[in-house]
Amino acid sequence: MKLYIKYDFNAACKKILEEQLDKTGVSYTLLGSREVEIRQNIPTAKMNQLIAGLGNYGIEIIESQKSILVQKIKDTIIEMVHLDEAQATLKASDYLSEKLEYSYGYLSNLFSELTFTSIENFIILQKTERAKHLITTTGLSVSEIAWELNYSSVAHFCTQFKGVTGLTPTAFQRIIKKRRKLLNGESDIDLISGISTENNINKNQ
Incomplete structure (x- = not known):
């Protein structure tokens, strides 16, 4: 028997973070999903305990400003x-510069330096994940999904999607429909994770 699991990554990380911080006994405030404000000094032993506890779940405390x-x-x-x-009306470069208050050139060079891939490739990967989600959970057509993700054309969307997954969006849709029939329409199951895909872009996340 094979189970396909769907989970909320941010919710899971938040729960783990809260549990590990509570073990240290320090006073803290969560600022979003990836930042924590500690309201007192943490003894070295407690900090090492926190680092080790988070490390067991693949969570790392980032100290470098560049990182x-x-x-x-x-x-x-x-x-x-x-x-x-709003991303549908803004270029990615403008969006990043506006949100992070750095020039896109600086952000792009820094990202490539530390991750060995480009911002553009990371965006393609995220758009592909979003497209897979839309294909799986909505009745949108390929053209509508391309528009939703701010692609200049359907052909451009299809090329990038196939470059990441090895499948065209239409082929991916057919597989989803077949799996739904086999699973008797159990729509709560995450069908995406059951599809073996070939990733031709360096993720380096």
């Missing part, structure tokens, strides 16, 4: 692609 900015770039791109409707 912090790169993480903010990633978070802003995810917000732009998955959450913010």
